[in-house]
Amino acid sequence: MAAGLKRDPIVILRINGEDLNEFVENPGFETEAIAIFSQVEPTNATLLQCLLAALRQLTVDHGIPPSSDSWVMENVIEPALQELPADKLEQSVSQGVFFQEFRKFLAIITRRLQEHPVIVAHTENTFDGSDIKKLLSNKFELDKLLASVWRGVPKGKDRTAEYIRVAFDRMADSVNLPPYGAVEQVDAVVNEAFKMAKADDGKAVDELEFKKLLTDILGAVMLQLDGNPISVSTNSVIHESMSTSSTLLSPSPPSPMVSSPSE
Incomplete structure (x- = not known):
């Protein structure tokens, strides 16, 4: 993938919960959450399965770092799940329950991102x-x-x-x-x-x-x-601390780090 996108500038994003909080507090959140639920809810799925499937539908545009990254999973997503009732996570879920718990889940993730911002290298290319x-x-x-x-x-x-x-x-x-x-x-x-x-x-x-x-x-x-142009984006977590508090930093020179497509 990197070879096909090597000429694109890489934008460094500091994902610190601000964009995710805006997404959750937006009046259209309920409509989007219900739409996501209708896409990911299989028969007799548990709340845990639905939450993880729904999370994979969100991207850096929503303020979510790549959930496929092991650091993000271990330090952001799994700790957030641990704050939800364990018994409820293993139960089958209705649309109403999903909406309430999904909002709580994202609110916890927002807090964790505020405490531990994630740096993501992002690039896009459109083949037209x-x-x-x-x-x-x-x-x-x-x-x-x-x-x-x-x-x-x-x-x-x-x-x-x-x-x-x-x-x-x-x-x-x-x-x-x-x-x-x-x-x-x-x-x-x-x-x-x-x-x-x-x-x-x-x-x-x-x-x-x-x-x-x-x-x-x-x-x-x-x-x-x-x-029918085809747009492709990649997101890769940079595993190092950055002191700046800005949400969007200046583009850095392309590097081999951006190699995996986002979910």
């Missing part, structure tokens, strides 16, 4: 096909890139789909696409583009056909992303 459009409109740059990837194809081998996929992946960074396998939604778009271009039929192709296939695939990906 605009860089592909620029490349396709510049014949000189397109021809140069196609020539470069063609030279990378092993000589004496049939130029089948296997090598076309490798060549396309080598072009990805030049058109602001993540490496294949890094972003599932983008992979689906690329797969569809290969089908549209009939590049998966295993047929051997010469240099001209090879370059035409890649150009057609680029065009198909561009059209899909132009109509």
Whole structure:
């Protein structure tokens, strides 16, 4: 994932309970909490199961640090759960009970974040096909890139789909696409583009056909992303103390720390 997002600035967030408190105190909280409950409540689920599932629906935008992080789980979430009635946590839950306990749960988390702020590195990227459009409109740059990837194809081998996929992946960074396998939604778009271009039929192709296939695939990906851009964000906890009290700090240079997508 980091390889696909490496050119994006990293924003350092200090999550200290302020945003979460605003979320809980907002008049629309009840409506959103009920909507979350309807999404996460399986048959005969306990309150504990529902609270944890609901928490995974919240993000840094709500003021919640990544719950998948072990430090956050051990120092924020689990202690907050321990302050709720243990017997109630193991009981099946109604919508009304969930709403009341979810508010209490988030209020406790807010307090713990005030006492122990969490520093999170956050980055976002939107894949909208605009860089592909620029490349396709510049014949000189397109021809140069196609020539470069063609030279990378092993000589004496049939130029089948296997090598076309490798060549396309080598072009990805030049058109602001993540490496294949890094972003599932983008992979689906690329797969569809290969089908549209009939590049998966295993047929051997010469240099001209090879370059035409890649150009057609680029065009198909561009059209899909132009109509339905894909936004991806990552959040990673920085395990060190920071003395500043500001909620949002200046962006820091990109680092390999941002590598896992948020829940």
